[in-house]
Amino acid sequence: xxxxxxxxxxxxxxxxxxxxxxxxxxxxxxxxxxxxxxxxxxxxxxxxxxxxxxxxxxxxxxxxxxxxxxxxxxxxxxxxxxxxxxxxxxxxxxxxxxxxxxxxxxxxxxxxxxxxxxxxxxxxxxxxxxxxxxxxxxxxxxxxxxxxxxxxxxxxxxxxxxxxxxxxxxxxxxxxxxxxxxxxxxxxxxxxxxxxxxxxxxxxxxxxxxxxxxxxxxxxxxxxxxxxxxxxxxxxxxxxxxxxxxxxxxxxxxxxxxxxxxxxxxxxxxxxxxxxxxxxxxxxxxxxxxxxxxxxxxxxxxxxxxxxxxxxxxxxxxxxxxxxxxxxxxxxxxxxxxxxxxxxxxxxxxxxxxxxxxxxxxxxxxxxxxxxxxxxxxxxxxxxxxxxxxxxxxxxxxxxxxxxxxxxxxxxxxxxxxxxxxxxxxxxxxxxxxxxxxxxxxxxxxxxxxxxxxxxxxxxxxxxxxxxxxxxxxxxxxxxxxxxxxxxxxxxxxxxxxxxxxxxxxxxxxxxxxxxxxxxxxxxxxxxxxxxxxxxxxxxxxxxxxxxxxxxxxxxxxxxxxxxxxxxxxxxxxxxxxxxxxxxxxxxxxxxxxxxxxxxxxxxxxxxxxxxxxxxxxxxxxxxxxxxxxxxxxxxxxxxxxxxxxxxxxxxxxxxx
Amino acid sequence: xxxxxxxxxxxxxxxxxxxxxxxxxxxxxxxxxxxxxxxxxxxxxxxxxxxxxxxxxxxxxxxxxxxxxxxxxxxxxxxxxxxxxxxxxxxxxxxxxxxxxxxxxxxxxxxxxxxxxxxxxxxxxxxxxxxxxxxxxxxxxxxxxxxxxxxxxxxxxxxxxxxxxxxxxxxxxxxxxxxxxxxxxxxxxxxxxxxxxxxxxxxxxxxxxxxxxxxxxxxxxxxxxxxxxxxxxxxxxxxxxxxxxxxxxxxxxxxxxxxxxxxxxxxxxxxxx
Numbered sequence: 001x002x003x004x005x006x007x008x009x010x011x012x013x014x015x016x017x018x019x020x021x022x023x024x025x026x027x028x029x030x031x032x033x034x035x036x037x038x039x040x041x042x043x044x045x046x047x048x049x050x051x052x053x054x055x056x057x058x059x060x061x062x063x064x065x066x067x068x069x070x071x072x073x074x075x076x077x078x079x080x081x082x083x084x085x086x087x088x089x090x091x092x093x094x095x096x097x098x099x100x101x102x103x104x105x106x107x108x109x110x111x112x113x114x115x116x117x118x119x120x121x122x123x124x125x126x127x128x129x130x131x132x133x134x135x136x137x138x139x140x141x142x143x144x145x146x147x148x149x150x151x152x153x154x155x156x157x158x159x160x161x162x163x164x165x166x167x168x169x170x171x172x173x174x175x176x177x178x179x180x181x182x183x184x185x186x187x188x189x190x191x192x193x194x195x196x197x198x199x200x201x202x203x204x205x206x207x208x209x210x211x212x213x214x215x216x217x218x219x220x221x222x223x224x225x226x227x228x229x230x231x232x233x234x235x236x237x238x239x240x241x242x243x244x245x246x247x248x249x250x251x252x253x254x255x256x257x258x259x260x261x262x263x264x265x266x267x268x269x270x271x272x273x274x275x276x277x278x279x280x281x282x283x284x285x286x287x288x289x290x291x292x293x294x295x296x297x298x299x300x301x302x303x304x305x306x307x308x309x310x311x312x313x314x315x316x317x318x319x320x321x322x323x324x325x326x327x328x329x330x331x332x333x334x335x336x337x338x339x340x341x342x343x344x345x346x347x348x349x350x351x352x353x354x355x356x357x358x359x360x361x362x363x364x365x366x367x368x369x370x371x372x373x374x375x376x377x378x379x380x381x382x383x384x385x386x387x388x389x390x391x392x393x394x395x396x397x398x399x400x401x402x403x404x405x406x407x408x409x410x411x412x413x414x415x416x417x418x419x420x421x422x423x424x425x426x427x428x429x430x431x432x433x434x435x436x437x438x439x440x441x442x443x444x445x446x447x448x449x450x451x452x453x454x455x456x457x458x459x460x461x462x463x464x465x466x467x468x469x470x471x472x473x474x475x476x477x478x479x480x481x482x483x484x485x486x487x488x489x490x491x492x493x494x495x496x497x498x499x500x501x502x503x504x505x506x507x508x509x510x511x512x513x514x515x516x517x518x519x520x521x522x523x524x525x526x527x528x529x530x531x532x533x534x535x536x537x538x539x540x541x542x543x544x545x546x547x548x549x550x551x552x553x554x555x556x557x558x559x560x561x562x563x564x565x566x567x568x569x570x571x572x573x574x575x576x577x578x579x580x581x582x583x584x585x586x587x588x589x590x591x592x593x594x595x596x597x598x599x600x601x602x603x604x605x606x607x608x609x610x611x612x613x614x615x616x617x618x619x620x621x622x623x624x625x626x627x628x629x630x631x632x633x634x635x636x637x638x639x640x641x642x643x644x645x646x647x648x649x650x651x652x653x654x655x656x657x
Numbered sequence: 658x659x660x661x662x663x664x665x666x667x668x669x670x671x672x673x674x675x676x677x678x679x680x681x682x683x684x685x686x687x688x689x690x691x692x693x694x695x696x697x698x699x700x701x702x703x704x705x706x707x708x709x710x711x712x713x714x715x716x717x718x719x720x721x722x723x724x725x726x727x728x729x730x731x732x733x734x735x736x737x738x739x740x741x742x743x744x745x746x747x748x749x750x751x752x753x754x755x756x757x758x759x760x761x762x763x764x765x766x767x768x769x770x771x772x773x774x775x776x777x778x779x780x781x782x783x784x785x786x787x788x789x790x791x792x793x794x795x796x797x798x799x800x801x802x803x804x805x806x807x808x809x810x811x812x813x814x815x816x817x818x819x820x821x822x823x824x825x826x827x828x829x830x831x832x833x834x835x836x837x838x839x840x841x842x843x844x845x846x847x848x849x850x851x852x853x854x855x856x857x858x859x860x861x862x863x864x865x866x867x868x869x870x871x872x873x874x875x876x877x878x879x880x881x882x883x884x885x886x887x888x889x890x891x892x893x894x895x896x897x898x899x900x901x902x903x904x905x906x907x908x909x910x911x912x913x914x915x916x917x918x919x920x921x922x923x924x925x926x927x928x929x930x
Contacts, residue, residue: 036808037771037820147813148871151671265818 013185013210015051015088017252022048025228025255031077034262034270042077044255050164052178054085057167059174061116061140061158065090065181068112068193072096072105072128073120075234075260078144078160080247082118083192090181091116092190094205095239097592098124099585101626104203106131108195112205112436113137118160121145125157187211193436194241196388205436206241206388216391216430217249219412223396224358228255230277231355235260235267240593241388242362246280249391271352279359283366284594286381288522289351290370291498295526311343312376319376324400344377353379360384362392363593365469365488367496368404375402383407385469389445389452390414391430395467406466416467422457423473475598477508483570485513487598490562490571497554498523499547502583504601505571506609512574512646514612516605517551518582539580539637548642551578555644563647572646575612577619579605580637586626608639617641668895675703677736678847678879679724684733686719693719694730695903701847706873706880708890711900712923717883718760720900721851724881725757726750752780756845758836760852760883766825770816770835771807773824777842778803810841813875814868830861834868841872848872850882854889862886866893887924891915899923 011017021030026045033040042050063069069086071093073079083093094112096105098120105127109117115137117128125143132138143149144160167174191210195203220226234247247258256278261270297308318332328336348354359374359381366383374381380399385407386392394416397408410416414428427450434442446452457476458469470476471486479485487505494503494517501520507513519542528535528544535541559572583589589601602609604623611619620638627633665675679701686694693716701707709717722728723735726745735742737753745753756777764773781803782789784796792800811817814834819827824835833853840848853869854862866889872878884890890897891911899907899920906919914920 036805036812037817038808147875150874262817263815269818269821 012187012214013087013182013189014084014191014213014248014252015182015185017214018044018048018051018084018088021252021255028228028255029257030251030255031080031258031260032274033077033260034266034273037262039259039273047077047081051081051085051088053164053167054081054160055088055167055178056171056174057163057165058085058089058091058116059177059181060166060170061163063089063091063116065184067091067116068094068114070094070096070109070112070114070117070119071238072098072117072124073144073238074098074264075236075238075243075247076120076144077258077260079118079120079238080234080258082142083248084252087185087191088178088182090184090189092193094193094195095244096195097237097239100592101586102127102130106134108203108205109135109138112193115139116142118142119144122148125149125152185210187214190433192244194239194244194388204438204441207433207436208241208391208430209433212391212430212432213245213249214253215413216393216428217245217253219429220245220393220396221250221254223398223412224278226250226254226256226278226358230254230256230357231274232256232258232278232280233261233267233271233274233276234258235264235270236280236282237592241392242280242386245392246278268352272349273352275352275355277355277357279353279356281359281361282363282593283361283370284364286361286366286370286374287495290373291520291523293347293351294498295523298526298530308343311339312373314339315344315376316372319378320372320402323375323378323380324402340378348377348379353377356380358382362386364595365492366404367492369496371404384411385467386411387454389432390426390428391432393428393430394424394426394454397466401464401466403466406461406464406468408467409465410467417451418459421473422459422470422476424454424456424458424467424469425451426454427451475508479507479513479570480509480511481570484567485571486568487571489568490515490558490573493558493561494554499527499550500554502596504583504596504598505573506602506612507571510613513571514609515555515573515576516601516608517555517576517578519547519551519578521582538582539635542578542580543637543640545640548578548640551576552642552644559644559646563649569647569649572649573644574646575641575643577608577612577639577641579608580621580639581623581625581635584625587624612641672704672874673877674705674895677701678703678738680736681720681723682734682736684720684723684730684735686716686723686728686730692903694723694900696733697900697903697905698733699898699905699908701879701881702896703846703879704873704877705895706869706882706893708894708897709881709883709900710885710887710890710897714902715900716903717900718851719903721757721849721881721883724847725755725849751843754843754846755849756840756843756847757849758833758840758851758853760855762829762832762836764824764832764836764839767823769821769823770827770838771811771820773835774807774810774838774842775803777839778807780843781806806844807842810838813841813871814838830857830864833857833861833865837865837868837872841876841878844876846879848878848880850880850884852883852885854884854886862889869893 011020021044027043029041030044030047031042069091071079071082086093094114096108119125119141128141140156142158142160142163146159187210189210191208191213193205193207195205232246236243251258259274261267297305314335318328318336321328322336356379359379362384382397382402384396386394393411394414395408396411414426417425431450431452455473456469457471457473458467461468471488475487477485485508490505491503494500499520500517502518504516505513521538524541524547528541555573555576562572563569585592590596607621608619618638618640622634622636624632624634667673677700682698684694684697709720711717723730727747729744782799784799788796811820816834854865873880894911897911897914898905899914901923906923907914907917
C-alpha cells in the first residue's frame with residue numbers, strides 16, 4: 001500500500017482495512033449467515049472478492065463518487081458488502097430502518113437524494129416503487145431476494161447477483177477505475193450517513209467520516225481487548241450507529257467474524273448456536289429474555305422452582321463480587337461453583353450467553369435489577385453511554401468497575417464537560433462531521449471548538465469519577481413545589497416488573513406525578529392463563545381489575561423505593577392508568593429504536609392526562625391506530641384510573657446545582 | 658387468445674400455461690344410491706391454478722378424492738399425462754407426482770416440522786430400510802440431498818423459526834403452512850389443495866394466497882384447489898369449475914363464471930327444479 005498516512009499505516013478507510021484483512025486473515029471466517037438450515041460462511045479473502053465484484057458492478061451501473069446509496073434490509077452479509085462496496089467506489093452508504101413505512105423512507109431518500117438503493121426483497125421493492133414518483137434523482141434499485149420479482153419491469157431493477165456477475169465480466173474494463181477511486185479515500189472521506197430517529201422532529205442525517213469510525217473502533221476494540229477470534233451476532237437494525245460500529249468498524253479493524261441470523265424470528269436459536277463472545281443488546285432484549293426465563297420458571301415444577309430461587313439468591317449475593325474480582329469467602333465460592341454447574345451454566349447456555357466475554361447494553365438506561373441478574377450469573381455485562389453523533393462511544397465501564405447506576409468513565413480520547421445546569425458536552429475523534437444539509441442544527445449541536453451537546457443531564461460521581469445520567473435535559477424539570485422531576489428514573493424502575501412493558505410519567509410543573517402504563521402481553525397473558533382469567537383482546541386484559549390490582553402493587557412498591565432517594569422523592573406516582581393500546585412506532589408514539597416520544601404521547605392522549613389530574617375515576621377515549629400496511633383505524637375504550645399509595649416525604653432536598 | 662382452446666398460452670402476468678395435464682371424462686361417482694358426482698368433465702392444464710368451487714355438499718371434496726385416486730368413479734375415465742389412468746393405490750398416485758393437503762390437517766402431530774416436511778421426500782428416497790438405519794455412504798448422501806430440498810421449501814414458506822418445533826404445538830394457520838410444505842417437498846407436478854384457507858383470518862388468508870401464487874410462479878407447479886371463499890378463488894385462479902348438487906354448472910375464467918346465471922342462482926339460492 002503506497003498511500004501515505006500519519007496514523008494507521010495507510011489504513012484510512014474501510015475498503016483499505018478489507019484489503020488488509022484479506023491478506024492477513026485470508027482464510028478466517030469473516031461472515032456467516034444461516035440459510036437453508038446451515039451456517040454458510042465467507043472468509044475474508046472470499047469477502048474481498050464478493051465486495052470487489054459488487055463494486056465493479058456498481059461502477060458499471062453508473063455510480064459516481066459522492067453518490068448516496070440507500071441500504072434497506074435486515075442484517076445480511078450482502079448488505080454489509082454493499083456498504084463497503086459503496087465506499088470502495090467513493091459513494092456513501094445510507095442504511096435505513098427496513099420496517100419504516102413508505103412515507104418515512106420517502107423523506108430520507110429525498111433528503112439525501114439517493115440515486116441508488118440496495119434492498120432485500122419484494123416488500124422493500126414495492127415500498128420504494130410506491131414513492132419513486134416523488135424522488136427525482138432516484139435511478140436504480142438492486143434487490144437480493146428475487147422471489148416474486150421476476151415479472152417486474154427490470155429497466156431500473158437489478159438482481160444483486162447479476163450486478164456482481166456483470167461486475168466480474170467487466171473487471172478488465174473497470175478495475176483500474178476502482179483502484180483509483182479506492183486510493184482517493186482518506187480519513188476525511190465520508191464513511192457513512194446515518195439518520196437519527198429523533199424523539200422530536202424530522203430525522204437528521206449524521207455524516208460520519210472514516211476517521212470517526214476507524215478511530216472509535218480502534219479505541220474501543222483496544223479497550224475491551226477484542227481480537228480476530230471474537231464472534232458477534234449481528235441482529236440490531238443496520239440503520240443504527242451501534243451496528244455500524246460493531247459489525248463494520250470493529251469487525252474490519254480487528255478482523256472478527258460477523259454472524260447473521262436466519263430471520264428475525266430465529267434470533268434466539270441462532271444466538272445459542274453461535275455463542276457469541278462479544279454481545280450487544282439494548283435493555284429491551286435483556287428485559288425480554290429475563291421475562292421469558294421468569295415466566296418459564298413460574299411454569300416449572302416446585303422442586304426446580306425452589307432450586308432456581310435459591311441459586312439466584314446466592315448469585316445475587318456473591319456473583320457480582322466474584323466477577324469484579326473482589327474477595328469472597330471460600331464456602332460462598334464453592335456454593336457458587338456448585339450452582340454454576342447445576343443452574344447458572346445451563347441457564348446461560350439456554351440464553352446463548354455461555355461464551356460472552358464482553359457484553360454491552362446501551363441506548364437506554366437498564367433497570368438495576370435486570371443488570372444485576374445477568375452480572376450475578378457471571379456474564380460480564382457492562383454499560384456504555386453514547387450516541388450517533390459520537391460514533392457511539394462517550395463513556396464506557398472498565399472491567400471491574402461496573403455498576404448499574406453509572407455509565408462509566410470517558411472512553412479513550414473522549415473529553416467530557418458538564419455545564420452549570422448539568423448538561424453534558426463531549427469532544428472526541430468520533431465527533432460527527434455535520435448534519436447533512438442542515439447547518440443550523442449542526443451549529444446548535446456542535447460549537448466551533450468541536451464540543452457536542454448531548455442533550456442529557458448528568459454529573460460525575462465524587463470519588464469514582466463515573467458519569468451518572470439523570471435524564472434527557474429537556475425532560476428533567478421541576479414540579480410545582482420545586483422538587484426535581486426526572487421521569488426516566490421512575491419509569492425504569494417500573495419497567496423492571498415483567499408485567500410492565502412501558503411507562504410514561506407526567507408531572508413537570510404539577511403538584512404530583514401521574515403515569516401511563518403499558519402491560520407486557522406475554523407476561524400478563526401467561527399470568528392470566530395460570531389464574532384462569534379469560535380475555536379476548538389486549539384491551540380487555542389491560543382493563544381487567546385484577547391486572548390493575550397487580551400493577552397498583554408494583555406502582556406502590558416503586559413509590560417506596562423512589563421515596564428513599566431524597567433528590568427524587570417528589571416523583572412518586574399518585575395516580576395511574578393502564579393504556580388500552582401498546583405504544584407503537586407506527587403510530588408515532590415511539591421512535592424506531594423504541595424510545596417514547598414524550599411530548600407526542602402527552603398531546604395525543606391529553607384527555608387521559610387531564611382525567612388523571614382532575615380526580616375523575618374513569619375516562620372514555622378514542623384513539624387512532626395505524627396498521628402495519630399503513631391503513632388507519634380507531635379504538636374506543638373506557639379506562640379506569642387508580643390512586644396509588646405514596647410515602648409521605650417531609651423535607652424536599654433540592655439538588656445543590 | 659382464448660383460455661378455453663387447448664393451445665399453450667402466456668397469461669397477462671407472464672406465466673406459461675401448457676397443454677392438458679389431467680382430464681376428467683364423464684365422471685360419475687355413487688355411494689350406494691347417492692350420486693355424489695354426476696357426469697362431470699373438465700381438464701386441468703399444465704401450469705395453471707384451477708379452482709373447484711360450489712356450495713356445501715356440492716361434491717367438491719369427492720371430486721378431489723377422485724383426482725387423487727382415493728375414490729374410484731363408477732363411470733368415466735381420468736386421463737393423466739395423455740393416457741387413461743388405471744385404478745391405483747394412493748401411494749402409486751403419489752409416485753406419479755400428485756401431492757395434496759387436507760381439509761382437516763393430517764400431519765404427524767408428535768414430529769417436528771422438519772421431520773414432517775421430510776416425510777414428503779419419501780418417494781425420492783431409494784435406499785433400503787436397513788441402509789437408512791445404518792446411515793452410511795449412499796443413505797447419508799441421500800438424506801443430505803433431500804434435506805436440502807426440504808430446507809429450500811422451509812425457507813420459501815418462511816417457517817424457519819419453527820423448524821424444530823413439534824407440530825402439535827403450532828397454531829392452526831402455521832399447521833396449514835406446514836402441510837403445504839410437506840406436499841411441496843414431494844416436488845409434485847400436480848398439487849391438490851383441499852380448502853387451504855378454511856378457518857383462517859384475513860391476514861392468514863392473504864399470506865396463504867401469496868404462497869399459493871408464489872409456488873405456482875416459482876416452481877411452475879400445477880395447482881387444483883377447492884375453496885369456499887369466493888373472493889380468494891376469483892383472485893387466485895386462472896379457471897374455475899363450479900359444482901352444485903354433484904353437477905357441473907359452470908366452467909371458465911373467473912369473469913365468465915361470475916357472470917354465469919346458473920352460478921349466480923346456485924349461490925343466491927334459487928329453487929331447483
